[in-house]
Amino acid sequence: MKPYLQLFDFSKKINYRNEILAGLTVAMTMIPESLSFAILAGFPPLTGLYAAFIMGLVTAILGGRPGLISGGAGATVIVLIALMKSHGIEYVFAAVAFAGIIQILVGLFKLGKFVRLVPQPVMFGFVNGLAVIIFMSQLEQFKTIVNGNVAWLSGTPLYIMIGLVVLTIAVVLLVPKITKAIPASLVAIIVVFIVVLVFNIDTKLVKNIASISGGFPPFHIPKIPFDLETLKIIFPYGLIMAGVGLTEGLLTLNLVDEITETKGNGNRESIAQGIANITNGFFTGMGGCPMIAQTLVNLSAGARARLSGIIAALTILIIILVGAPVIERVPMAALVGVMMMVAIGTFEWMSFKVINRMPKQDVFIGISVAVITVWLHNLALAVLIGVIISALVFAWESAKRIRANKFIDENGVKHYQIYGPLFFGSVANFNENFDVANDPEHVVIDFIESRVFDMSGIDALNKLTEKYRLANKTLQLKHLSEDCKRLLKDADEIIQVNVVEDPNYRIATER
Numbered sequence: 001m002k003p004y005l006q007l008f009d010f011s012k013k014i015n016y017r018n019e020i021l022a023g024l025t026v027a028m029t030m031i032p033e034s035l036s037f038a039i040l041a042g043f044p045p046l047t048g049l050y051a052a053f054i055m056g057l058v059t060a061i062l063g064g065r066p067g068l069i070s071g072g073a074g075a076t077v078i079v080l081i082a083l084m085k086s087h088g089i090e091y092v093f094a095a096v097a098f099a100g101i102i103q104i105l106v107g108l109f110k111l112g113k114f115v116r117l118v119p120q121p122v123m124f125g126f127v128n129g130l131a132v133i134i135f136m137s138q139l140e141q142f143k144t145i146v147n148g149n150v151a152w153l154s155g156t157p158l159y160i161m162i163g164l165v166v167l168t169i170a171v172v173l174l175v176p177k178i179t180k181a182i183p184a185s186l187v188a189i190i191v192v193f194i195v196v197l198v199f200n201i202d203t204k205l206v207k208n209i210a211s212i213s214g215g216f217p218p219f220h221i222p223k224i225p226f227d228l229e230t231l232k233i234i235f236p237y238g239l240i241m242a243g244v245g246l247t248e249g250l251l252t253l254n255l256v257d258e259i260t261e262t263k264g265n266g267n268r269e270s271i272a273q274g275i276a277n278i279t280n281g282f283f284t285g286m287g288g289c290p291m292i293a294q295t296l297v298n299l300s301a302g303a304r305a306r307l308s309g310i311i312a313a314l315t316i317l318i319i320i321l322v323g324a325p326v327i328e329r330v331p332m333a334a335l336v337g338v339m340m341m342v343a344i345g346t347f348e349w350m351s352f353k354v355i356n357r358m359p360k361q362d363v364f365i366g367i368s369v370a371v372i373t374v375w376l377h378n379l380a381l382a383v384l385i386g387v388i389i390s391a392l393v394f395a396w397e398s399a400k401r402i403r404a405n406k407f408i409d410e411n412g413v414k415h416y417q418i419y420g421p422l423f424f425g426s427v428a429n430f431n432e433n434f435d436v437a438n439d440p441e442h443v444v445i446d447f448i449e450s451r452v453f454d455m456s457g458i459d460a461l462n463k464l465t466e467k468y469r470l471a472n473k474t475l476q477l478k479h480l481s482e483d484c485k486r487l488l489k490d491a492d493e494i495i496q497v498n499v500v501e502d503p504n505y506r507i508a509t510e511r
Helices: 016-041 045-062 074-087 089-108 112-117 120-142 155-178 184-198 228-260 266-282 292-300 307-327 332-346 350-354 360-376 379-399 427-431 455-470 482-487
Strands: 143-146 149-152 403-408 414-422 442-452 474-478
Touching: 016 045, 016 074, 016 184, 016 292, 016 307, 016 332, 045 266, 045 307, 074 089, 074 228, 089 228, 089 266, 112 266, 120 143, 120 155, 120 228, 120 332, 120 360, 120 379, 155 184, 155 332, 184 292, 184 332, 228 266, 228 292, 228 379, 292 307, 292 332, 360 379, 414 427, 414 455, 427 455, 442 455, 455 474, 455 482
Parallel strands: 414 442, 442 474
Antiparallel strands: 143 149, 403 414
């Protein structure tokens, strides 16, 4: 069924109460985060809220899976800070729209499936590093401005902030033991809001970050020259933003798949992200991607359909239009407490239980990804480095697996039965198996239990055949795949027709 029809698929049982309450809770946690990221990047505050509304609504309706929440995420915004400082907000809007075009192309060409190549240790490191970032980012709310300088809270304001955060966490932990009918996070926000209001407690509120009142996102064509020079400026930013958004989005989608034991569609999510970012570019939003923290808040509140994401987006719009005076009085301590609990829930505590049973290289990869994530605050780069390290480790381990079973038959022909993959990493070990000088005049190398994977392997075979030719010895290669036979030099002279064809290998297909 098409994604925009799933909302109205009454054959599926939807808990509307959970969906609505989860959507309201998500909106409460998304507003301060979107505002903070916008202010951090030097954007007008409303561009963050517009991004939360547009990303949330479009991806909730068209995205690759129910339950996934998108908004004005910090990872994508950070990419645009330099462009904002050098060329201004109009170029930012253009870069956001350009990133959307790239994401749509990725989805149309079905490239989103390659996120499956991210190994589990990298996922552990990604999630654990992200949990630390979410937790550490909340500590910023314990700071204030004193004489134009940023300083930590102290004295009574600090004790009040800590007390309200502890109260929030206590409510989040206590409510599920009483009832699961209402999301604990929403109850905690309401309780702390009432306590601060009734006792007139002086503490940091949402309005202390920025005003959130405004109108409907206006249609706006970026005021930039539409020429090749402009493309050169926005291309690198759009490309990086698209990559960061897709990496975070597809990894988050995989995480939701594991939690809900269902399967999403990465290519559809890529297209939805692209459409949402293009819309952002033309409706003054700062763009974004799926937000793992808000997604986990949504899932922990019991949401499993698309309705919660739509409710969250529409709630943000209503707050912008008419509800700002109320929401601006929500204590930041309540939101900090909720997000801290999300961070604790995000962390893969199971990784500590299995660490003694994991290979040492996997432990190293997981820790490396987590450290890079926390250190650089660049989730895409951390995952990329983790994948590269995993690939190198895999190549090294695979290189050691190639071997040869050697025997001479009754006709005096020496046979080499090759086992393991022949590729750039295993060429040296492959060559060590042969004794050209002492081999008989007729030699056969059988690849029925092996496969040549790259040009390094092809080159190794060419050089080996040349050595036997110079020694005036006959060499036959059996059971090579068709692609290898086409690439080998002088194939007609040295290759025996395959008796058993190699299977067709496919990587990361949709099935």
